[in-house]
Amino acid sequence: MRRHFRLFSALLLAAALFAPACAPKQAQQPETVAWRMDPQTAASYYYLVYMRELSKGNAQDAALALDQAIGLDPDPQLMVEAADLAWRMGRTEQARSYILQALREAPGNRLLIFRLADSFAAEGRHAEAAQVLATYLKERPEDATARLRLAQVLIDAGQPAESMDILQGIPEGERGSEAFYLMGRASARLNRTRVAEKMFKRSIEENPENIAPRAELALLYERQRELVLAEKVYAEMLQMEPENDEVRLRLIRLNLQLNNVDRALALALEGPERQDFILESARLFLAQGFGGEAAHLAEPLTTRKDPAPEVLLFQALLDFQWRDDPAAALRSLERIPDDVDFAGRVLHYKAHALFLLGDLDKALELTALGQEQYPDITEFWLVESWVHEDRGDIGKALVVMKEAVSRWPENTQLLYRLGALQHMAGKLEDSRANMERVIELDPDNVEALNFVGYLLAEQNRELERAEVLVRRALDRSPGAPHILDSMAWVLYRQGRLQEAWDYIRRAADSAESPVDPTIWEHYGDIASALGKTDEARRGYSKALEAGSRNAQEVRGKLQDLDRS
Template identity: 35%
Template sequence: MGKKILVIMIAAVVLGCAPKTQQPETAKTGRELTPQAQVTYHYLKSLDYQAAGDHEKAALALEKALVLGPSVRLYQDLAREYLRQGEKQKAVDILQDATGIYPRTPELYFQMAEFYLVKGDRSGAVKALEKYKDLVPEDLDVYEDLAAFYIEMRDYAGAVDLLQEIPPDEMTPEMHYYMGRAKSELGEKTDAVAYLDKAVQARPGFMQAWAEKAFIYEQERDYLQAERIYQQLLKMGERSPDLILRIVELNLLLNDPERAVAMFGKGPDEVRFQLDMVNQFIRNEFYEHADILLQDIAAESDYPDTMYFYFALIAYEGRNDPQLALDYLSRISKEDSYHLQALSFRVQILFHEKNYQEALELSRKGQELHPGEDRVHLFEAIVLEAMEEYQEARKVLEKALEKWPGQTDFLFRKGVVLDKSGKTEKSLQIMEEIIALDQEHHEALNYVGYTLADQDRDLDRAMILIKRALELDPGNGYYIDSLAWVYYRQGSYEKAWEEILAAVEQVDDEAVIWEHYGDIAKALGKREHALHGYEKALELDPENPEHLREQRAKVKDMPENESAKAGP
C-alpha cells in the first residue's frame, strides 16, 4: 500500500464523522468530491505546505478543512500552525473556541496550557487546567499537572489544597511526591518525608522522590541520612556527576574524608569533574587529601594548566605559602580557560602581601591580555586606592565608567575614593546613585546608613538602610558595627552594646570597630571594657591615634559602672 494512500486512510479515520457546515469552494479534481473527501484533501494540502515550511498556507488549508468538518485534531493542528507563525494569542484563541465545542476533551486544555507557557503566561496555563478540572473532576491526570504548575509558581499552599481533594487511596506516587515537595517548602518537613515515603513505597525506583527526601535531610542537617539515600540512588543505577559530588560533600561534612576519597573512581573519568571534586576537599579544608588527589590526576593524565590553580589554592590556603602559590599561578598560560582567574588570584595575593607595585603592574598587564574584562580595571583602581593615589584611582574609575557606564562596582569604588579624599558629600551622592540603580547593593546601603549615623542625621533612614544591608548579607561584621553605631547615636546604648559585641566577634582587626566598642562601653560606664576597646584600636594602626589616646585618658579617670556622657 502506498504511503499517500495510507495517510488518506488515517486522515479519514481521524477526521471522519464530522458535522456538515457551509461548504467552501470545492477542490478541482475533475469530479465532485464529498465533503469528507474535501476535508481530507485540504488536510493533505496543509501537510504539503508544512513540509515546504509555508505555515501561512498550511493554516489556510486547515481553516478550509475546519469549515467543512470540524474536529479536535484540526483545531489542534491549526493552533499549532499559528504558533509557528509567532501568533501565540491567536493559537490560544483557536483552542479556546475548540473547548467551547469539545468541552470535555483533555488534549485541548493541556495544549492550551502548553501554549500559555510558550507565551510566558503561567497563570493562563493554570487557569486552562483548572477549567478542565472543574468540568471533569474525575480525571486525576490533571491534578498531577496542576500540582506541578502550582509548585513551579511557588503556590505551595495551593498545591496542598488541590491534592487534598484526592481520596487517599487514589493518590498516585506523583501526587505523593508533589505533596511532599509542597509540604517541605511550607516548612512541614515531617509531613513532607511521610508523603515522600509513600511515593517511594508505591514506586521504589522513583528517583526524584528519593532525591527530594535526601535534600530535606540535608536541610535538616541530618547528613548521615541524606548520604545513605544518595548511596542508595547510586546502587539503583543513578550515575550523574552531581550525585557523586553530593556524596563527597556530605562525607566531608561528616568529617569522613577517607569515605569521600573512595568516591573518586566512581565518577566520570574526566579531568574537569575530578577537579570539581578536588575543589570540594579544598573548600572543606581537607588540603592534604586534595593534594593527594591532584597528584594522582597529574600522574595519570595529560592535565591542563588549570591544575596549577588548585595547587595554588592548597599552597595559599592550606600551607600559608603565598610565594609557592604565586609560582603555581604563574605557570598557567594565557590560552588556558583559568588564566583570568589565575591572574586575579595573583593580584589578590600580592595585594594582601602589600606588594602594591607588583599588583599594580599585573593588573595593568591583565588589561592588555583581557581588554574586555572589567575586573582588571577595578583591580588597578583598588591598588591605587591602597597606595593612597586617590587622584589616579579616580581617573582609572572614570575612564572605566566611560566604557561600562552605570557599572555599580566602579561607582562604589569611586564613592570610596571620594570619601578618602575628604569629599564626603560627593561620595554620598555616588552611593545614593548606586542605590537608585540597584536597591540590593548592600555595600552602598551600609555606606549611606553608616555615613548618616556618623554625621548624626536622618537616623531613622540610616537604620532602615543598614538593616536592609544586613538582610542581604547577614553576619557581616562591618554592617553589624554600623547598626551598633546607629543605636549609639540614638542613645540606645544597651542595644548598641549588644550589637558591637557581635561585631567584634566577626571582625577583630578593625581599629574603627574597636573605637566604637570603646565609645559604647564608655557611654555605659564600662570602664575596663572601654579601655580595652581604645587600646585594641591603638594596636591596629588607626587613622586618629591622638584622639584615641585622649579618650583612653578620660576613661582612666572614670569610675567603673558610672555612665559617662555619650560621644567623643
C-alpha cells in the same frame, strides 16, 4: 498520520496492479501526462518529505514540509507533530500557535490542553497555564491528572496555598506518590517543614523508585541544617543512581561540612575520571579548607605535561588559597591562552595576585582593563578597593564600592565589603545598615551575622538580638576563633562573665587562631572582671606583642592591674 500512510500505500499498490506484465515488443514514444494530486495525496507527499528530512537531522526543512502538509490537510495530529517539532527547536510561541490551531479542530482535547498549559509554563507564564487547566477542570473535575498538573503549576507560580487547596480536594485514599510529593513541595514553600517532611516520606512509601521526593526531602533537611539526615537521603539517592554526578557532588559537599573528610574523598575517587568532575570535586575540598585533599584529587590533571587551561586555573586557585603563594599562582595564570572563555576570571586573578605581591600600580592597571572589557565581573571593583585601602585611602575605596553596589545592589559580597569599609571610616550606622541588608538577602551569611552581633555588643545595645545573631553564626561555623570571641564579648556585655570566660578561652586556645590582638585584649578584660589578675596580665601582654591598635589603652589597663 496513519491516514496519509494508508493513502500513500494504496497509490503504490495501484501502480503495481496496472503495470504491464512484460515490456512491449516495440518501443513507443511516451505521451506527456500531467499528474495532479488531490490535497490529501499532496499532504501525504509532504509528510513523507518531513519524515525524510527529520531522519536526516534537517529540522528546518522538516518543519517547512510539515507546514505544507498542514496547509493542505489541517489534521489535528499533524498540528501536534508540528508543535512538538517547534518545541524541540525552541520555538515555544510557534508551538503554541499549532496547539491552538489543533484545538479549533478538536476542542477540549485533553492532550492538547496539557500541551497548551505546558507552553505557557515553559515561558514562566504560570497564571495563564493555571487558567487553561482550571477551565478544563470545570468541565472535567474527575480528571486527577489535570488536578495534579494544576497543583504543580500553582506551586511554580508561587501560590503554594492555592496548590494545597487543589490537592486536598483529592480524597486521601486516592492520593498517590505524585500527590503527596506536590503536597510536600507546597508545604515546604509555606514553611510547614514537618508537614513537608511527612508528605515526602509518604510519597517515597508509595513509590520507592521515584527519586524526586527524595531530592526535595534532602534539600529540606539541608535548609533546616539537619545535615546528617540530608546526607543519609543523598546516600540513598546515589545507590539508586550511581552515575548521578550532581548527587555525588552534593554528598561530597555535605560530608565535608560534617568533617567526614575520608568519606568525602572516597566518594570523589569513586566518581568518574572526567576532568570536569575531578575539578568540581577538588573545588569543593578547597572551598572547605581541605587543600591537601584538593591537590591530591587534581594531581592526575595538574601533573600532565600540558595541562588544560581549566586545570591551570585550578592550580592557580590552589596556590592562592592553600599554598599562599601568589607568585606561583601568577605563573600558572600566565600559561593560560588569552582566548579562553573564562579570560575575564583569569585577568581578575592576575590583578589579585599582583595586589598580594605588592605591585599595586600593575594591579590597578589590570582592574581598569577588566572593568572596561568585563563589566559584569564584580571582583575587579573589589580588587581596586583593596588597592586603595592598602594605600591608606579609605575614602577612594568607599567611592569604588559605592559605585559597585549601585551596579549590583543585591550582591552580598559587595554589600559586606562596603559595610566593612564604612566601619573603618567610622560610619557605624551606615555600616550596620549594609550588613543588615546582607543578612536580609542571605540569612545564613556567617560573617554578616557575626559582624552585626559584635557591633551591637560593642555599642552595648540590643544584646539579646546580638546573642541570637552570633549564635547563628557559630552554629554555621563552629570553632571559628573570631566568632567565639564575639560570643564571649556579647556575654561579657550581658554580665554573664563565667560563660564569657569559657568562650574567650576557647577563642584564645584555638589551634586555628592566628595571633589576634583583639581576642587577647578581650581575654584580659574578661579575666580582669573575674578577678583573675595573672590571666588578665597575660592577655594584655599578648595583645601588645601581637601589635594591638589600642596599644596605649592596653598599657593603661596593665598599669591599672599593677596598681590594684
